[in-house]
Amino acid sequence: xxxxxxxxxxxxxxxxxxxxxxxxxxxxxxxxxxxxxxxxxxxxxxxxxxxxxxxxxxxxxxxxxxxxxxxxxxxxxxxxxxxxxxxxxxxxxxxxxxxxxxxxxxxxxxxxxxxxxxxxxxxxxxxxxxxxxxxxxxxxxxxxxxxxxxxxxxxxxxxxxxxxxxxxxxxxxxxxxxxxxxxxxxxxxxxxxxxxxxxxxxxxxxxxxxxxxxxxxxxxxxxxxxxxxxxxxxxxxxxxxxxxxxxxxxxxxxxxxxxxxxxxxxxxxxxxxxxxxxxxxxxxxxxxxxxxxxxxxxxxxxxxxxxxxxxxxxxxxxxxxxxxxxxxxxxxxxxxxxxxxxxxxxxxxxxxxxxxxxx
Amino acid sequence: xxxxxxxxxxxxxxxxxxxxxxxxxxxxxxxxxxxxxxxxxxxxxxxxxxxxxxxxxxxxxxxxxxxxxxxxxxxxxxxxxxxxxxxxxxxxxxxxxxxxxxxxxxxxxxxxxxxxxxxxxxxxxxxxxxxxxxxxxxxxxxxxxxxxxxxxxxxxxxxxxxxxxxxxxxxxxxxxxxxxxxxxxxxxxxxxxxxxxxxxxxxxxxxxxxxxxxxxxxxxxxxxxxxxxxxxxxxxxxxxxxxxxxxxxxxxxxxxxxxxxxxxxxxxxxxxxxxxxxxxxxxxxxxxxxxxxxxxxxxxxxxxxxxxxxxxxxxxxxxxxxxxxxxxxxxxxxxxxxxxxxxxxxxxxxxxxxxxxxx
Numbered sequence: 001x002x003x004x005x006x007x008x009x010x011x012x013x014x015x016x017x018x019x020x021x022x023x024x025x026x027x028x029x030x031x032x033x034x035x036x037x038x039x040x041x042x043x044x045x046x047x048x049x050x051x052x053x054x055x056x057x058x059x060x061x062x063x064x065x066x067x068x069x070x071x072x073x074x075x076x077x078x079x080x081x082x083x084x085x086x087x088x089x090x091x092x093x094x095x096x097x098x099x100x101x102x103x104x105x106x107x108x109x110x111x112x113x114x115x116x117x118x119x120x121x122x123x124x125x126x127x128x129x130x131x132x133x134x135x136x137x138x139x140x141x142x143x144x145x146x147x148x149x150x151x152x153x154x155x156x157x158x159x160x161x162x163x164x165x166x167x168x169x170x171x172x173x174x175x176x177x178x179x180x181x182x183x184x185x186x187x188x189x190x191x192x193x194x195x196x197x198x199x200x201x202x203x204x205x206x207x208x209x210x211x212x213x214x215x216x217x218x219x220x221x222x223x224x225x226x227x228x229x230x231x232x233x234x235x236x237x238x239x240x241x242x243x244x245x246x247x248x249x250x251x252x253x254x255x256x257x258x259x260x261x262x263x264x265x266x267x268x269x270x271x272x273x274x275x276x277x278x279x280x281x282x283x284x285x286x287x288x289x290x291x292x293x294x295x296x297x298x299x300x301x302x303x304x305x306x307x308x309x310x311x312x313x314x315x316x317x318x319x320x321x322x323x324x325x326x327x328x329x330x331x332x333x334x335x336x337x338x339x340x341x342x343x344x345x346x347x348x349x350x351x352x353x354x355x356x357x358x359x
Numbered sequence: 360x361x362x363x364x365x366x367x368x369x370x371x372x373x374x375x376x377x378x379x380x381x382x383x384x385x386x387x388x389x390x391x392x393x394x395x396x397x398x399x400x401x402x403x404x405x406x407x408x409x410x411x412x413x414x415x416x417x418x419x420x421x422x423x424x425x426x427x428x429x430x431x432x433x434x435x436x437x438x439x440x441x442x443x444x445x446x447x448x449x450x451x452x453x454x455x456x457x458x459x460x461x462x463x464x465x466x467x468x469x470x471x472x473x474x475x476x477x478x479x480x481x482x483x484x485x486x487x488x489x490x491x492x493x494x495x496x497x498x499x500x501x502x503x504x505x506x507x508x509x510x511x512x513x514x515x516x517x518x519x520x521x522x523x524x525x526x527x528x529x530x531x532x533x534x535x536x537x538x539x540x541x542x543x544x545x546x547x548x549x550x551x552x553x554x555x556x557x558x559x560x561x562x563x564x565x566x567x568x569x570x571x572x573x574x575x576x577x578x579x580x581x582x583x584x585x586x587x588x589x590x591x592x593x594x595x596x597x598x599x600x601x602x603x604x605x606x607x608x609x610x611x612x613x614x615x616x617x618x619x620x621x622x623x624x625x626x627x628x629x630x631x632x633x634x635x636x637x638x639x640x641x642x643x644x645x646x647x648x649x650x651x652x653x654x655x656x657x658x659x660x661x662x663x664x665x666x667x668x669x670x671x672x673x674x675x676x677x678x679x680x681x682x683x684x685x686x687x688x689x690x691x692x693x694x695x696x697x698x699x700x701x702x703x704x705x706x707x708x709x710x711x712x713x714x715x716x717x718x
Contacts, residue, residue: 145578153612156645219504220582221575223615249618249661253512256582256619263611286515298660302608 001142001205001212003038003115009208013039013084014075014112016103020089021046021068022057024174028117028203029088034063035182037208042082043075044068045103072103076110086206087116094119104128108137115140117202142205145217146226154224158266163235164347167265167305169245170273171295173254174282176330177273178204180311181244183336184271184343188240191340196238198230200261204244210234215246216257223260231265243267249298250290251281262303269308269346270299271339276314276322292323309342311335360501360564360571362397362474368567372398372443373434373471375462379448380405380427381416383533387476387562388447393422394541396567401441402434403427404462431462435469445565446475453478463487467496474499476561501564504576505585513583517625522594523706526624526664528604529632530654532613533641535689536632537563539670540603542695543630543702547599550699555597557589559620563603569593574605575616582619590624602626608657609649610640621662628667628705629658630698635673635681651682668701670694 015033020026021044033041033054044054047070054063069075072085085107091097096118104122107114108131114122116139122128123139132139145151158165168181181197181204188195199205199212211230218226227243234241243265247254262270274292281287296307309326312319316335320327326342328335374392379385380403392400392413403413406429413422428434435441444466450456455477463481466473467490473481475498481487482498491498504510517524527540540556540563547554558564558571570589577585586602593600602624606613621629633651640646655666668685671678675694679686685701687694 156611216580217578219576220579220616220619223579224612252515252622253583255622256615257579259618260579260615263614
C-alpha cells in the first residue's frame with residue numbers, strides 16, 4: 001500500500017487519537033502528527049487531552065501546533081478542508097465504541113476518506129462502504145493484507161535490485177525501529193541522496209513510506225515474498241532503500257516475522273534499535289531481552305548483511321563503548337546523520353548524489 | 360486439526376493420487392498409503408499407474424498391497440466399505456480438473472467424507488458443502504487455518520509443559536522431516552514410551568498426528584502461538600512430544616515458518632534431517648544449501664535446544680564422521696531406533712516407560 005500516490009500530498013487531515021494521544025497506544029497517531037509526509041494534520045481528536053497542545057502532550061517542543069478537540073465534528077468545524085480522517089489508535093477491547101461510530105460517520109458524510117489501522121476492516125463492512133460511496137469518499141484499511149493471489153514466496157530476486165538496502169532491526173518490539181528508519185530516510189534525503197523507504201507496519205504506511213504492508217497479517221509462507229516485492233518496487237527508482245523491520249530474531253512471540261523481513265529484504269547493512277534500560281520484553285515479562293551483541297551475531301549469521309550501527313534510546317557515548325559499534329540516538333540533534341554516516345561506510349558503492357547535498 | 364478423533368480409526372479409505380502416485384507431487388498420497396494411522400487404504404486412484412502395485416510404484420517391498428485403479432467409481436466397486444476419500448495430490452495448474460469433480464461427487468454420493476489437502480477449500484464452496492450434507496458426509500479441508508479468533512501470539516506458556524519436546528528441523532525442504540518425526544514417534548511407541556506428535560503440514564495431519572495445523576497458512580504473527588498450543592495440547596497427555604518442523608532457518612523463501620515452529624515449540628532437543636547430496640535448494644536453484652553445521656549452530660543460538668542427531672538420506676557411517684553427531688537413516692532397519700537413542704541421551708529426564716518396551 002502506498003498512500004503517497006493515493007492522496008494529493010500532503011493532504012489536510014484529522015487524526016483520531018481518542019484516549020491515547022501521547023501514549024504508547026497512540027503511537028500511530030503520535031507518528032502521523034509529528035512526521036507524516038502524506039498528511040498535514042489540522043486537528044486531533046482526543047477528549048482526554050482536548051484543549052492542550054501537542055508540544056505539551058508529546059513533550060516535544062517542535063511538535064506541530066495543532067488543536068486537540070473533543071470529536072470529529074469539532075475538528076471539521078476548525079478544518080473543513082480536511083480530506084481524510086486517520087484512525088491512529090485501536091479501541092480498547094477491540095469493539096468499535098459508539099462515539100467512534102459517530103466520528104467515522106461524520107467524517108464520511110463530510111466527504112473525508114477514512115484511513116484506518118483497525119484490525120477490523122471498515123471497507124469490508126457494507127455499512128461503511130455504502131456510506132463512503134454515497135459521499136464520494138474512500139476507505140483505506142492499512143492493515144489489510146494483499147490479496148492471496150498477489151502473494152508469493154521469496155525467490156531471491158531482490159538480489160538483482162541495484163539499490164543499496166538498509167534494514168532497521170532491533171532487540172525488542174517498540175524500541176524505535178520505525179522512527180530510526182524514517183529518520184535515516186530523512187537524513188539521506190537532506191544529504192541529497194535518492195532514498196526511499198519500505199514500511200512493514202501500519203504507522204509507517206500512514207506517515208508515507210513508498211511502499212508498505214502490515215506483514216504480520218500475511219500468511220507466514222509469504223512474509224519474505226511480500227517484503228521482497230516492496231524492496232524491488234522502491235529499489236527500481238531509488239538508489240538507497242530503507243526498510244523498517246519488526247520485533248527481534250530472539251523474540252519468541254514475533255521472531256518469524258523478523259526473519260521473514262530479514263530474508264525478504266536481504267539487506268546490505270542493518271541498523272539495530274536498542275533500549276539499553278530494558279531487561280524484559282515489552283508486554284512479555286516472561287521473556288528476557290538478549291541485547292545488541294546477540295542480535296548482531298544472529299543477523300550476520302542469517303544473512304550477508306553487516307551490522308553497521310546501533311540506534312539507541314540511551315546515551316550514545318556510553319552505548320558506543322559497550323558495543324564497539326557506531327551508536328547514535330535519533331532523538332539527539334545530528335543523531336540520524338551519525339547513523340547514516342555509519343551505514344554509508346559499510347556500503348560497497350556509495351549511492352550517487354542526485355541533488356546538491358553533502359555526504 | 361486431529362483426524363484421529365474424527366474417524367473410527369483406522370477408517371477404510373480411498374486415496375486420490377491422480378497422475379502423481381509414487382512421485383514427489385504425490386508425497387501426501389504416498390505417505391497416507393504407506394503409514395497412515397488414521398486411514399486403512401483400500402484403493403488408490405491414479406490412471407497413470409493403474410494396474411501396478413504400490414510396491415512397484417513406490418519401490419518399497421513392504422508397501423501395502425492395495426489395488427491402483429482408474430477412478431473413484433472403480434475404487435468404490437472394490438471397496439464399498441470406504442468411509443473417506445483422501446485427496447493426496449494437488450491438481451496441476453491449481454484448477455480442479457473435470458475428472459476430479461466427478462471423483463469427488465462419486466465419493467460424497469457414496470457417503471464418504473472427503474479429506475482434502477487442496478489450497479482451494481471445498482467446504483467453503485456451497486456446491487460441495489450441500490452435496491456433503493445431502494449424503495451425510497463431511498468435508499475436512501486440512502490446509503484450512505484455525506479461525507482468526509482462535510489465534511494468538513506465542514507467550515512462552517509451552518515452557519510449563521511437563522513432556523519432553525523433540526523437534527525435527529532440517530537443511531532444506533523435502534528432506535525427510537515428516538518421515539523422521541513419524542519414525543521417531545513409531546520407535547518411541549514401540550519402545551513403550553507414551554509419545555505423541557504434532558504435524559505442521561498436511562501429510563502429517565493425514566497420517567495421524569495427534570494435533571496438526573498447516574502452519575504456513577497462518578498469519579505470520581501467530582505461527583509460534585499455534586505451534587505452542589498444539590505442543591501444550593499433546594504434551595498434556597504424553598511424556599514425549601515429537602514435532603514436525605518445516606523448511607530450514609537458512610532457507611530464504613520459508614525461514615520465517617521454520618523459526619516460528621522453533622520458537623513456538625521451544626524444544627528440548629532437535630534432530631536435523633539432511634540430504635548430503637543436495638547442493639542447491641529444491642525448487643530454488645538460486646539458493647545454495649548451507650548444511651548441517653550451520654543449521655545446528657543457528658538452532659542452538661536461537662533456542663535452548665541441543666541438536667541431538669542427524670537424520671540423513673546418505674550413508675550414516677560417512678555422515679557421522681563428517682558431522683560428529685549421532686547419525687542414522689530412518690529408511691535403514693533400526694535407523695529410527697538409533698535416532699531415538701541419541702535423542703533420549705540428551706533429555707534431562709528420560710520419559711518414564713508406560714508399557715513393557717525397552718529403552
